Every structure is written in structure tokens, then in C-alpha cells.
Amino acid sequence: MRRRHRRLNSTPELDITAFMNLMIVLVPVLLLGMVFTQIRMIELDFPGLAKGEVPDPDHFRLEVVLVPGGMRVADSERGIIRSLPLREGKQDFAGLRTTLQAIKQRMPEKTDIVLRLGGAVDYQTLVTAMDTVRSYPAVVAASVVEAELFPDVSLGDAPDDLRISAVTDHPLTGGRP
Numbered sequence: 001m002r003r004r005h006r007r008l009n010s011t012p013e014l015d016i017t018a019f020m021n022l023m024i025v026l027v028p029v030l031l032l033g034m035v036f037t038q039i040r041m042i043e044l045d046f047p048g049l050a051k052g053e054v055p056d057p058d059h060f061r062l063e064v065v066l067v068p069g070g071m072r073v074a075d076s077e078r079g080i081i082r083s084l085p086l087r088e089g090k091q092d093f094a095g096l097r098t099t100l101q102a103i104k105q106r107m108p109e110k111t112d113i114v115l116r117l118g119g120a121v122d123y124q125t126l127v128t129a130m131d132t133v134r135s136y137p138a139v140v141a142a143s144v145v146e147a148e149l150f151p152d153v154s155l156g157d158a159p160d161d162l163r164i165s166a167v168t169d170h171p172l173t174g175g176r177p
Contacts, residue, residue: 060110062103062150064096066129067118070164073099085164091125093132100133100149113150116158 065072070085071092082099084092104110113133117126130153138147 060107061114062110062112063114063116063156064129064133065116065118065158065162066091066121066125067158067160067162067164068120069162071096071129072162072164073103083164091129093128096129097132097136097149101136104149111148111150112152112154114154114156116156118158118162119160 059077060075061077063074065074070083072083073081073096075081081103082095084095084099086092087095100113115126115129115133133149133153134151135146135148137144139145140147
């Protein structure tokens, strides 16, 4: 007679200890390696008048024209306030800040400015110009704070053939070069 051997049908247990150890180490390493970014929004307006709106002749409209050859601060209706050519191959943001501070001292209620950009101006220069026209570092009560210049920034196009030459004095800047 033949014997029948019964095979035991049992399911083996999975040993996932090694996998769990890997996950315990891998998850914190991946979390530490993540780059957390902060997104800042700057509200912008585009220059121009609404349909049917007539410009006020006594309204002072401050604009900064930014081209690869330099910058120019002007009143859009009355002319150039100050020209800032490149200084050592770079834009003169310190001179721009000084000029805007002088204008802000004479017109503290003014908050808007138009930033006109030439076609070849790179993104980093645009961001630096926007930061420069919006505020400047000031010392108040022994701590450095951001003082407001012209936070309401509008963007526009500058003429491509514009050349920035020597520094121009104007009564609004107090005769500063």
C-alpha cells in the first residue's frame, strides 16, 4: 500500500524588517533635502489712462527708464530729472535710490512710479530695480527697517534706441549729481 504524504500548505511570512529600516532612514533624508521656497507677489499696474479719462496737467508722474546703457529718472510730462549711466559696467542703483529719496522728501504723499524697461534688460536687473524703487534700508531706533519709497510700481516699455549720457541736475533732487 502506498502512503500518501500530505504536504502542508502554509504561507510563509514576509520579513519586511529590512524594508522598514530603509524607509525609516530614507524619509527623513528626503525631507531634509527638500527645498522650501517662499513665493512673493508684487502687485503691478500697467501705465495708461482708462477710456475717456483726461490727464491732469498738474499731476506729477514719476518714471524710471531702464535700458542696458543706464537709467533715467524723469517726470513723464516735464522732462528728465536725472540720468544715471552705467558705473563700472553695472547699473547705478545707489544713485537711483539717492535720487528717489530726494524726490520722496519733497513729495512724501506720492506712492506711484512707472518703471519703463528696454527690451534687452535681464530679469535680475528688473527685480533689483523694482526692489530699489519700492523701498530702501533705513535705521530707526538702532535697527534697520525698510523705509517706503514708491511701492505702487507700474511697468511699461522703453524706447529701444534710448541712450543714457551724463548726469543731469534737477530742482527736485536738490541739485545733487
